[in-house]
Amino acid sequence: MKILVCISHVPDTTSKINFTDDNTKFDTNGVQFVINPNDEFGLTRAMWFKEKQGATVDIVNVGGPETEPTLRKALAIGADTAIRIDTEALDGFQVATELSAVAKEGNYDLIIAGRESIDYNGGMVPGMLANLIGASFVNTCISLEVDGDTATATREIDGGKETVAAKLPLVIGGQKGLVEESDLRIPNMRGIMMARKKPLTVKDPSGASVETEAVSFEKPAPKGDVKLIDPDNLDQLIDLLHNEAKAI
Amino acid sequence: MSVLVYTESEEGKFKKTAYEVVSYARGIADMMGSTVTAVAFNADETASLGTYGADKVMHVKNDKLGKFNANAYAAALTQAAKNESAKVIVVSSSANAKYLAPLLAIDLEAGYASNVVALPESESPFKVKRTAFTNKAFNHTEIKTDVKIVGLSKNSFGLKEAQKDASEEAFETNLDDKHFNIEVKSVDKAKDKVTIADAEIVVSGGRGLKGPENWGMIEEMADILGAATACSKPVSDMGWRPHSEHVGQTGKPVASNLYIAIGISGAIQHLAGINASKTKVVINTDPEAPFFKAADYGIVGDAFDVVPRLNEKLKEFKANNS
Numbered sequence A: 001m002k003i004l005v006c007i008s009h010v011p012d013t014t015s016k017i018n019f020t021d022d023n024t025k026f027d028t029n030g031v032q033f034v035i036n037p038n039d040e041f042g043l044t045r046a047m048w049f050k051e052k053q054g055a056t057v058d059i060v061n062v063g064g065p066e067t068e069p070t071l072r073k074a075l076a077i078g079a080d081t082a083i084r085i086d087t088e089a090l091d092g093f094q095v096a097t098e099l100s101a102v103a104k105e106g107n108y109d110l111i112i113a114g115r116e117s118i119d120y121n122g123g124m125v126p127g128m129l130a131n132l133i134g135a136s137f138v139n140t141c142i143s144l145e146v147d148g149d150t151a152t153a154t155r156e157i158d159g160g161k162e163t164v165a166a167k168l169p170l171v172i173g174g175q176k177g178l179v180e181e182s183d184l185r186i187p188n189m190r191g192i193m194m195a196r197k198k199p200l201t202v203k204d205p206s207g208a209s210v211e212t213e214a215v216s217f218e219k220p221a222p223k224g225d226v227k228l229i230d231p232d233n234l235d236q237l238i239d240l241l242h243n244e245a246k247a248i
Numbered sequence B: 001m002s003v004l005v006y007t008e009s010e011e012g013k014f015k016k017t018a019y020e021v022v023s024y025a026r027g028i029a030d031m032m033g034s035t036v037t038a039v040a041f042n043a044d045e046t047a048s049l050g051t052y053g054a055d056k057v058m059h060v061k062n063d064k065l066g067k068f069n070a071n072a073y074a075a076a077l078t079q080a081a082k083n084e085s086a087k088v089i090v091v092s093s094s095a096n097a098k099y100l101a102p103l104l105a106i107d108l109e110a111g112y113a114s115n116v117v118a119l120p121e122s123e124s125p126f127k128v129k130r131t132a133f134t135n136k137a138f139n140h141t142e143i144k145t146d147v148k149i150v151g152l153s154k155n156s157f158g159l160k161e162a163q164k165d166a167s168e169e170a171f172e173t174n175l176d177d178k179h180f181n182i183e184v185k186s187v188d189k190a191k192d193k194v195t196i197a198d199a200e201i202v203v204s205g206g207r208g209l210k211g212p213e214n215w216g217m218i219e220e221m222a223d224i225l226g227a228a229t230a231c232s233k234p235v236s237d238m239g240w241r242p243h244s245e246h247v248g249q250t251g252k253p254v255a256s257n258l259y260i261a262i263g264i265s266g267a268i269q270h271l272a273g274i275n276a277s278k279t280k281v282v283i284n285t286d287p288e289a290p291f292f293k294a295a296d297y298g299i300v301g302d303a304f305d306v307v308p309r310l311n312e313k314l315k316e317f318k319a320n321n322s
Helices: A037-052 A065-077 A092-106 A125-133 A189-197 A234-244 B016-032 B046-052 B070-083 B095-107 B216-225 B233-237 B268-274 B303-320
Strands: A002-006 A009-011 A033-035 A056-062 A081-085 A110-114 A136-147 A150-157 A160-167 A170-174 A200-203 A212-218 B003-007 B036-041 B056-060 B088-091 B111-116 B126-132 B137-143 B148-152 B167-170 B182-189 B201-205 B228-231 B258-262 B279-284 B297-300
Touching: A002 A037, A002 A092, A002 A125, A009 A065, A033 A037, A033 A065, A037 A056, A037 A065, A037 A110, A037 A170, A056 A065, A056 A092, A065 A081, A065 A189, A065 A200, A081 A092, A092 A125, A092 B095, A092 B111, A110 A125, A125 A136, A125 A170, A125 B095, A136 A160, A136 B070, A136 B095, A136 B182, A150 A170, A150 B095, A150 B182, A212 B111, A212 B126, A234 B279, A234 B297, A234 B303, B003 B016, B003 B070, B016 B036, B016 B046, B016 B088, B016 B148, B036 B046, B036 B070, B046 B056, B056 B070, B070 B095, B088 B095, B095 B111, B095 B148, B111 B137, B137 B148, B201 B216, B216 B228, B216 B258, B216 B303, B279 B303
Parallel strands: A002 A056, A002 A110, A056 A081, A081 A200, A110 A170, A136 A170, B003 B036, B003 B088, B036 B056, B056 B167, B088 B148, B111 B148, B201 B228, B201 B258, B258 B279, B279 B297
Antiparallel strands: A009 A033, A136 A150, A150 A160, A160 B182, A212 B137, B111 B126, B126 B137
């Protein structure tokens, strides 16, 4: 089985979010970048396929040279080869189109992406990619098994889950549940040494077009102070929730 | 040239988000001097969409579409959008809407902005405000394509009544086998439980509750308030509660009217995930817990003392106000 895992390079979940250049650019100053958590669950599931069923695992990212340490980390976790498409994408459509070129060329059975990146939260790349290459697509995927040319996947729906069968090639938008948090791997020294020698190919972009553009950013307005309520005066809380917040 | 809106229903009954997306589409149509066309699938009482401003309802009645199927629904919406020469398509932020929107975007060569929280700031350029960085920021996004898809964030616009005709038209779709390449094997859905996605109120517990055996009072509060239960990440990681209850940056987002956090300190990732909720209440023994900075109302106290007493008060309140 040939697997491609799409890796997004995102600010760590603990990052403070600030903007520069008159609120038009994300301020990367002091920010630690990591593998997008939704992608990391998928990457770890890909390792499981590789070890249990036999598979090759390529990883791909659309981005500049600054994303290479993140790709090396994914190689250290166990991916075989990495591809970086050398462009600063402006929207999800552009990312999906660039990925589709690599996906078609590689003839993958399974393409694993995260349901969304935790920076722009667009949630569109996996579905767009699937549609562009004519593959099956399962979003918010929380479990995945492959048997021959058929996958059984479970997707999270509002208030429950749904189990589906799909023919390969398949694209999934994955998330936590594909593997458990405790299954995530921290690269060991051997993995890190091996990752240095694994191929990381830089490709020129195909010149995909852009459909949307993040023009500017703003931070939420600062919140007023919390109203503290005496634990012995719970009637006051109920009164505030009913009359002031109109929440109950 | 109408504004097309995907109205979701379950077993024939429209979801609240269906009315919210119609309200929002009405707002856009009024800005553009256009009309609102709703697309409904096997639904009852399509006239109810008129209350919120639908001029017309294209009703797809097709047994093959009895269960949601992203590909087939996207294909039907594509055909409806082309029929109507729709320039703007509005969908919700439900799991199903987020599943089909990217497919629809490719079919219609439309730019798609998800998690939008307000009416467009301008029509030309078509600019919308959306959340980004998991609610830690907003971004203003311009959709540059001729046809545009807007994914409306839940509870961000609300219901606005604007009576229109909602004249119903049967809509025949052309679907073939390739639209049914995903076969649904089974659906596992709690029947009588309020889901986090649909809930107006969410009651959430954290590590401060000390163990899964202490969730009775959380469930009791949820029962009294008709709320969904949720939990913090450590709680789901330790297996005290199912993953499906984990809310936060890597779990589910919450955009309820009221979020009650009990024994949750308020890590930045947790706060990001629940920030879109309107009113936030925290109950925690530690006055320095970061959640107090994010909350509207706070009680510094022991959950094991406060929550049972609060439940009694809430019961009393509900008995007198219903």
